[in-house]
Amino acid sequence: MDVSKVRDIDRPFSTSEFDIEKDYTRETIDIEPYISLNAMLMELTSIGGGETIARHNREIGSIFARQVGRLGISVIGADDRNGIVSVKVKNNASEVKRYLEEQNGIVCQALNGNILRFSFHYYMGEKDVYELIRALSRRLDK
Numbered sequence: 001m002d003v004s005k006v007r008d009i010d011r012p013f014s015t016s017e018f019d020i021e022k023d024y025t026r027e028t029i030d031i032e033p034y035i036s037l038n039a040m041l042m043e044l045t046s047i048g049g050g051e052t053i054a055r056h057n058r059e060i061g062s063i064f065a066r067q068v069g070r071l072g073i074s075v076i077g078a079d080d081r082n083g084i085v086s087v088k089v090k091n092n093a094s095e096v097k098r099y100l101e102e103q104n105g106i107v108c109q110a111l112n113g114n115i116l117r118f119s120f121h122y123y124m125g126e127k128d129v130y131e132l133i134r135a136l137s138r139r140l141d142k
Contacts, residue, residue, distance in 0.1 A: 053122045057083030060120040064129045071137055076115065083120035089140070090114065096139055104135040 044053070061083035065075045068087055077086035089096055093110035100106040109117040118132070 054082065056122060057120050059083075060124055060126070060129055061085045061118075063126060064118065064120065064132065067129065067133050068136065071133070071140060073136070073140075084117060085120070086111070086115055086117045088115055091140065096136070099139045100132075100135055104131070106132055106135055 044050075047053070061078060065078045065085050068075060068085075072090075074088045075085060076088050078084075091114065093112075093114050093116050096116060097108055097110040100108060108119075111117060120129070
């Protein structure tokens with residue numbers, strides 16, 4: 001690219017030379033998301049990218065699927081591709097969902113009366129799975 005052809009007005013953000021009195025209609029962009037995106041991409045690249053993350057999510061989901069059965073909860077679907085696990089509870093799923101969110105900060109999706117769907121992701125570990133199991137156990141004991 002020939003930088004000599006780039007005009008000052010084409011800059012995506014203000015510079016110290018920018019004369020606000022001549023053009024006060026342009027806004028300065030928020031650069032924080034770009035810095036965050038760059039940091040995230042560097043982190044993802046360092047761990048090996050998408051397949052490593054997908055494998056991690058599947059492993060965490062599998063741990064949950066194995067452990068939740070001990071509570072008498074039926075696993076009705078475990079997606080081996082992405083770490084999403086659906087379970088059938090005896091209680092009202094919406095009430096369990098509300099309890100998990102309000103009392104434990106755990107997010108899930110309530111479906112069809114008594115079905116809960118959990119999505120496991122990169123920033124979760126085994127500790128998070130066991131916290132979820134404990135929270136479910138406390139709720140189902142009520």
